[in-house]
Amino acid sequence: MNDILPILLPILAALVVLGALIPVLMKTRKNITNYPGKRDANDPVVPGAGGGTLLEDRPAPVRERVSPDDANVTADVEGLETVEVPDDVAGLETVPVETPLPVAGRLIRLRERLVKSNxxxxxxxxxxxxxxxxxxNVWDEVEETLLLADLGTEPTLQLVDALRERxxxxxxxxxxxxxxLLxxxxxxxxxxxxxxxxxVERHADKPAVVLVVGVNGVGKTTTVGKLARVLVAEDKDVLLGAADTFRAAAAEQLATWGQRVGVPTVKSDVDGADPASVxxxxxxxxxxxxxxxxxIDTAGRLQNKTGLMDELGKVKRVIEKLAEVDEVLLVLDATTGQNGLNQAxxxxxxxxxxxxxLTKLDGTAKGGIVVAIxxxxGVPVKLIGLGEGADDLAPFDAENFVDAILN
Structure with missing residues (x-):
C-alpha cells in the first residue's frame, strides 16, 4: 500500500484541480460563443443596433407579388421567385458605423498613389x-512606350502623329x-x-438605380461597398441589393459593407436564389x-457563358418594370489589359x-488602359480604385490623371 501511495497522490491531486477548472472553462466557452454584438435568432431586433440602418427602421415594404392578370406583367416578372427580405437585413453581427472620408481627401490621397504607380x-x-x-529611332521608342502602357494601337498612332507635327x-x-505639349x-x-x-439623383417619385456588372475577381462587390461610402459622404440615402446569389458569402460581404456606413441590404437567405427576384x-x-x-450587385458573369449573360439582361429588364436603370457601371481590373477590353x-x-x-490602377496597371477602353x-471611365482601403475609390478626372502621370 505504501508503494502505491506515491503514485495515487499526484493522480488524485490532478483530478481535484481538473474538477475546479471545469466550471471556469465552461464559463469562458460561453463568453466566446456569446461575444458582444452576437444576437440570437430569437432575440428582438434593435433598430440600428451596431450601426446598420435596418429596413424595419422604416415603413415595411410591400411584399405582394405582381398579379399574373396584370397587363404589364411579362414572362420575366411572372417567373420570379418570391424573395423574403429578412427583418435584420444586415446580418446577425453588429459592425460599428464608420464616417467615410470626404471626396476631396480621397482625391488627394489617390493622386499621390497614382504618381507613384504610373x-x-x-x-x-x-x-x-x-x-x-x-x-x-526615338519615335519608335515613343511608340513602344505607349503600346506597353496599354494605350492601344490607334490612340498610340494618333498621339505619335500629333507629337511629330508639334x-x-x-x-x-x-x-x-x-x-x-505632351x-x-x-x-x-x-x-x-x-x-x-x-x-444618382433621385427622381420625383423613385430612387436612382445603379446596376453594377463585371466578371469574377475584378472587385465588383467591394466597389459597390466603396461607392456606397462615396454616396453616404454626399448625404445620400442608399439601399443595396445583393443579386450575386451564386458566389458564397457575397451577400454577407455586401451587407457588411453596408453596415459600416449605415446602409441596409436586401438579400435572400437561400443559396442560388433567382438574382432577378432579389x-x-x-x-x-x-x-x-x-x-x-x-x-444592385450582380454575379460575376463570365463573358463566354451565354446563359449567364442572358440572365444579366433579364435582371435589367425586371428592374425596369419598376424603375429606370440610371447607371450601368462595368467594373474592370486595370491590370488585365486587352482582356479587359474584350470583357467590356x-x-x-x-x-x-x-x-x-477601373480597379487596381496601382501596382502593375498601365495608365494607357483608360484611353484604350x-x-x-465610347464610354467614359467614371471611377478609379487605387488600393485596398475602404475609401480608395474616387471620381476620375482627365486632367488630374495626366498630371499625375507626368509628375
Whole structure:
C-alpha cells in the first residue's frame, strides 16, 4: 500500500484541480460563443443596433407579388421567385458605423498613389522627347512606350502623329515646352469633354438605380461597398441589393459593407436564389422606403457563358418594370489589359453600359488602359480604385490623371 501511495497522490491531486477548472472553462466557452454584438435568432431586433440602418427602421415594404392578370406583367416578372427580405437585413453581427472620408481627401490621397504607380510612362516619354536629336529611332521608342502602357494601337498612332507635327513646328525645345505639349496631347486623348458624372439623383417619385456588372475577381462587390461610402459622404440615402446569389458569402460581404456606413441590404437567405427576384425586391423596397439610390450587385458573369449573360439582361429588364436603370457601371481590373477590353465589348452587347470603374490602377496597371477602353466603347471611365482601403475609390478626372502621370 505504501508503494502505491506515491503514485495515487499526484493522480488524485490532478483530478481535484481538473474538477475546479471545469466550471471556469465552461464559463469562458460561453463568453466566446456569446461575444458582444452576437444576437440570437430569437432575440428582438434593435433598430440600428451596431450601426446598420435596418429596413424595419422604416415603413415595411410591400411584399405582394405582381398579379399574373396584370397587363404589364411579362414572362420575366411572372417567373420570379418570391424573395423574403429578412427583418435584420444586415446580418446577425453588429459592425460599428464608420464616417467615410470626404471626396476631396480621397482625391488627394489617390493622386499621390497614382504618381507613384504610373509616372514611369510620363518620365519615359519626357526623357525621349527631350533628347537633343529626335530621329526615327526615338519615335519608335515613343511608340513602344505607349503600346506597353496599354494605350492601344490607334490612340498610340494618333498621339505619335500629333507629337511629330508639334515637335517639328517647335524646333528647339526646352523641357518645359516638351512637358506642356505632351500634357496637352495626352489630355486630348483621355478626353475631358466626356460626361463622367454619376446619375444618382433621385427622381420625383423613385430612387436612382445603379446596376453594377463585371466578371469574377475584378472587385465588383467591394466597389459597390466603396461607392456606397462615396454616396453616404454626399448625404445620400442608399439601399443595396445583393443579386450575386451564386458566389458564397457575397451577400454577407455586401451587407457588411453596408453596415459600416449605415446602409441596409436586401438579400435572400437561400443559396442560388433567382438574382432577378432579389434585384426586383431591392428596387421595390427602395421605392417604398423613398431612398435616393438603389445599387444592385450582380454575379460575376463570365463573358463566354451565354446563359449567364442572358440572365444579366433579364435582371435589367425586371428592374425596369419598376424603375429606370440610371447607371450601368462595368467594373474592370486595370491590370488585365486587352482582356479587359474584350470583357467590356461583350457586356456592352448585353446591357447599355454608361460608365467604367477601373480597379487596381496601382501596382502593375498601365495608365494607357483608360484611353484604350474609352476609345473602344465610347464610354467614359467614371471611377478609379487605387488600393485596398475602404475609401480608395474616387471620381476620375482627365486632367488630374495626366498630371499625375507626368509628375
Amino acid at each position: 509616372n514611369i510612362l510620363g518620365k519615359g516619354l519626357l526623357a525621349l522627347l527631350s533628347a537633343d536629336k529626335i530621329d526615327e 515637335v517639328k513646328v517647335l524646333g528647339t525645345r526646352s523641357p518645359e515646352q516638351v512637358k506642356a 500634357r496637352e496631347e495626352l489630355v486630348k486623348l483621355v478626353d475631358p469633354t466626356m460626361d463622367r458624372s454619376l446619375r 434585384a426586383y425586391e431591392a428596387v421595390k423596397a427602395g421605392i417604398d422606403q423613398e431612398v435616393d439610390v438603389v445599387m 465589348r461583350v457586356f456592352a452587347e448585353v446591357v447599355n453600359i454608361t460608365g467604367i470603374v 474609352q476609345k473602344s466603347l
